[in-house]
Amino acid sequence: MAQCLCLRSLLTPCGTRSLGMHLRIQSCLDGTKIYKWQHRQVGTCPTLCTDSKSPAASKVTVHFINQDGVRNSVTATEGESLLDVVVNKNLDISGFGACEGTLACSTCHLIFEEDIHERLDPVMDEEVDMLDLAYGLTKTSRLGCQIVVQPWMEGMTVHVPKGIKDQRELAGSKKTQ
Amino acid sequence: CGSGSPPAGRSGFSAGHRSFSSPPASPTKVCVVGGGPAGFYTAQSLLKGSPHIQVDIYERLPVPFGLVRFGVAPDHPEVKNVINTFTQTAQHKRCHFLGNVHVGKDITIQELMQAYHAVVLSYGAEGNRTMGVSGEGLPGVYSAKDFVGWYNGLPCNKELQPDLSHETAVILGQGNVALDVARILLSPLDLLKKTDITQNALETLAASKVQRVLMVGRRGPLQVACTIKELREMVNMPYTAPDMLPADFQHVAQALADLPRPRKRLTELIMKTLNEDHRGRQGVKRWGFRFFRSPLEVLPSADGSRASGIRLAVNKLEGVGDAVTAVPTSEVDEIACGMIISSIGYKSLPIDPAVPFDFKRAIVPNNMGRVEETTGLYCSGWVKRGPTGVIATTMNDSFDTARTILQDLESGAINVSVSRPGSSEVVPLLEKRGVRTVSFADWEKINAEETKQGTAVGKPREKLLDVREIMFSYGLCCLISQMTKILQSQMTLSIHSVH
Ligand SMILES: Cc1cc2nc3c(=O)[nH]c(=O)nc-3n(C[C@H](O)[C@H](O)[C@H](O)COP(=O)(O)OP(=O)(O)OC[C@H]3O[C@@H](n4cnc5c(N)ncnc54)[C@H](O)[C@@H]3O)c2cc1C
Ligand code: FES
Numbered sequence: 001m002a003q004c005l006c007l008r009s010l011l012t013p014c015g016t017r018s019l020g021m022h023l024r025i026q027s028c029l030d031g032t033k034i035y036k037w038q039h040r041q042v043g044t045c046p047t048l049c050t051d052s053k054s055p056a057a058s059k060v061t062v063h064f065i066n067q068d069g070v071r072n073s074v075t076a077t078e079g080e081s082l083l084d085v086v087v088n089k090n091l092d093i094s095g096f097g098a099c100e101g102t103l104a105c106s107t108c109h110l111i112f113e114e115d116i117h118e119r120l121d122p123v124m125d126e127e128v129d130m131l132d133l134a135y136g137l138t139k140t141s142r143l144g145c146q147i148v149v150q151p152w153m154e155g156m157t158v159h160v161p162k163g164i165k166d167q168r169e170l171a172g173s174k175k176t177q
Numbered sequence: 178c179g180s181g182s183p184p185a186g187r188s189g190f191s192a193g194h195r196s197f198s199s200p201p202a203s204p205t206k207v208c209v210v211g212g213g214p215a216g217f218y219t220a221q222s223l224l225k226g227s228p229h230i231q232v233d234i235y236e237r238l239p240v241p242f243g244l245v246r247f248g249v250a251p252d253h254p255e256v257k258n259v260i261n262t263f264t265q266t267a268q269h270k271r272c273h274f275l276g277n278v279h280v281g282k283d284i285t286i287q288e289l290m291q292a293y294h295a296v297v298l299s300y301g302a303e304g305n306r307t308m309g310v311s312g313e314g315l316p317g318v319y320s321a322k323d324f325v326g327w328y329n330g331l332p333c334n335k336e337l338q339p340d341l342s343h344e345t346a347v348i349l350g351q352g353n354v355a356l357d358v359a360r361i362l363l364s365p366l367d368l369l370k371k372t373d374i375t376q377n378a379l380e381t382l383a384a385s386k387v388q389r390v391l392m393v394g395r396r397g398p399l400q401v402a403c404t405i406k407e408l409r410e411m412v413n414m415p416y417t418a419p420d421m422l423p424a425d426f427q428h429v430a431q432a433l434a435d436l437p438r439p440r441k442r443l444t445e446l447i448m449k450t451l452n453e454d455h456r457g458r459q460g461v462k463r464w465g466f467r468f469f470r471s472p473l474e475v476l477p478s479a480d481g482s483r484a485s486g487i488r489l490a491v492n493k494l495e496g497v498g499d500a501v502t503a504v505p506t507s508e509v510d511e512i513a514c515g516m517i518i519s520s521i522g523y524k525s526l527p528i529d530p531a532v533p534f535d536f537k538r539a540i541v542p543n544n545m546g547r548v549e550e551t552t553g554l555y556c557s558g559w560v561k562r563g564p565t566g567v568i569a570t571t572m573n574d575s576f577d578t579a580r581t582i583l584q585d586l587e588s589g590a591i592n593v594s595v596s597r598p599g600s601s602e603v604v605p606l607l608e609k610r611g612v613r614t615v616s617f618a619d620w621e622k623i624n625a626e627e628t629k630q631g632t633a634v635g636k637p638r639e640k641l642l643d644v645r646e647i648m649f650s651y652g653l654c655c656l657i658s659q660m661t662k663i664l665q666s667q668m669t670l671s672i673h674s675v676h
Contacts, residue, residue: 094222094225094576095218095569095572095573095576098258098259098262098568098569098572099255099256099258099259100255100258100261102255102258103255104253104255104256104258104406105256105259105567105568105569106569107569107572125409126406126409128442129404129405129406129409129442130406132404132405132438132439132442133404133406133439133567133569135573
């Protein structure tokens with residue numbers, strides 16, 4: 001029902017902590033749409049804030065492998081975050097993106113292929129802070145909400161970490177009183 | 178755009194149903210006790226897992242979301258985004274929220290187990306660990322749980338009126354809750370003003386004299402319990418400066434190299450605060466850790482009327498790795514302070530004599546979410562694994578419990594051959610006992626009222642603080658429909674009597 005679109009172009013310059021605007025579009029049964037602007041705290045904004053809605057934005061194929069090993073290939077739009085892609089394409093990944101891209105949860109954890117991982121924009125401290133809490137952390141892990149789709153990513157495969165259950169004791173239970 | 182529309186997006190109800198060998202003739206009725214993250218995530222996963230399941234969520238308070246509303250700090254609005262997903266779950270056509278029902282008091286677990294095929298306990302950790310030292314009951318000593326409840330508008334804590342008239346506050350504990358409390362005590366008011374902190378708390382904080390907050394831990398810098406995100410917030414907070422004891426950090430630098438990345442980064446960040454010299458900076462409030470110390474006694478003021486300090490045992494560490502324990506030495510230390518907040522943990526409480534309870538671990542004893550010795554009873558969240566873990570931990574844990582239930586449905590361990598009445602039997606029973614349930618639609622009215630009151634003062638919401646006030650706001654909205662119902666029933670009565 002409620003689709004989330006993050007308009008990165010409205011955010012302040014990349015890498016700064018700032019108050020951003022977050023647009024929620026609710027599509028109603030009768031076909032109308034409610035547009036709601038919401039303020040939100042943005043951790044960091046990845047570089048190259050391309051507007052995903054600009055007509056020139058290219059289409060990029062991304063393959064997602066979910067927790068159960070099921071492969072889903074989708075056509076993403078340049079400038080979308082991988083979280084936007086999961087939401088907009090209605091990919092079935094339980095619990096993905098709990099904090100809606102505000103660097104407060106690490107449920108958007110994705111594992112990249114090594115060569116792709118090397119080319120991704122450098123990671124900010126705030127992202128590593130959350131990544132450090134993620135289950136099944138690997139050397140090529142990043143948070144999907146911080147990765148913006150770019151044309152060079154055409155054909156890449158990203159994995160949702162498996163075995164959350166087995167990893168829990170390793171990385172979880174960080175919240176202590 | 179209300180209930181009934183198929184929710185899409187991250188909850189993904191639309192996909193991935195399991196196929197059951199033979200679908201049951203009537204719906205499988207599942208009852209969830211507790212409307213916090215565990216309750217909502219368990220419900221979400223069950224609804225997605227089978228098209229035959231109906232879920233009713235019973236919540237003690239008239240409002241949903243548990244610690245997301247009453248625990249998560251007001252200056253962490255981004256954490257509360259999970260409410261959007263919970264709302265989608267609550268609006269799902271096979272899900273019902275029933276607020277204002279105190280399970281164990283208004284209705285027993287046995288009654289629920291008779292009305293439903295399965296019952297899931299997700300009632301969190303409402304109790305509080307105590308320090309167990311003398312003077313703990315003196316005015317000026319608070320539990321973090323009450324203090325957090327106070328600034329977050331938990332109805333039962335609204336009268337707390339913490340005394341913030343002294344310069345130093347000591348928090349016992351160094352976890353994220355301790356950091357939340359420290360941040361709220363030291364944050365510039367201009368930042369707090371824009372959050373959903375209660376007006377009452379804002380006014381009290383505006384008059385606060387607290388200049389220094391010290392967080393005390395039994396063990397050392399390498400064992401500190403907070404996460405790096407929360408620590409970084411503290412480090413970056415405007416108009417504050419760290420206040421640490423360099424002596425606490427002996428040998429830490431040598432240990433750094435061998436630490437796993439998360440612990441290493443956390444430790445490096447703490448070490449960085451040591452190198453910042455803020456002495457002489459004016460108008461700066463201070464925060465700091467005090468390591469290797471355990472509470473011995475709360476010291477009373479000269480007239481014995483209130484707390485005026487805390488006596489601490491100085492500890493040494495024994496053992497290695499995560500297993501290091503703090504052992505008190507003969508050395509003691511005292512900190513003069515006007516406020517002591519114990520943040521040493523929440524704790525689950527037994528809900529009903531019929532439900533097994535592990536008093537030592539303060540959880541409902543379970544095997545992968547199946548409550549021991551009780552078929553058809555399950556648990557998830559803090560009551561299942563104890564009061565640690567962020568919302569994401571609770572989420573995964575709840576998904577696990579849902580998976581267990583789905584397995585038991587598939588294997589026949591839960592008997593669905595007989596149909597169960599669910600809320601159609603429970604709600605009349607509650608009504609007979611004078612309990613008026615609050616539906617999710619009612620909550621949406623309360624939500625609208627809170628948002629409206631918040632907007633008027635530049636906040637995302639102004640929480641209603643009083644259960645009666647909440648019920649009243651909801652009551653106002655539904656008064657007319659209630660009246661109509663009463664009138665209608667009276668009319669039917671009189672029609673009957675005429676006949
Ligand atoms: C102060 C604090 C701050 C936190 N901050 C963060 C944060 O910033 N980020 C993060 O990820 N996590 C945070 N957490 C952790 C997070 O809140 C928990 O992981 C999560 O709330 C646990 O979910 P739960 O559903 O098990 O318990 P709860 O959230 O406590 O929910 C239990 C629900 O059950 C209800 N209930 C209790 N008894 C009954 C009864 N008898 N009948 C019916 N209903 C009942 C309660 O009213 C409550 O609504 C914080 C926790 C605390 C304490
Ligand atoms: S969605 Fe929460 S950190 Fe990315």
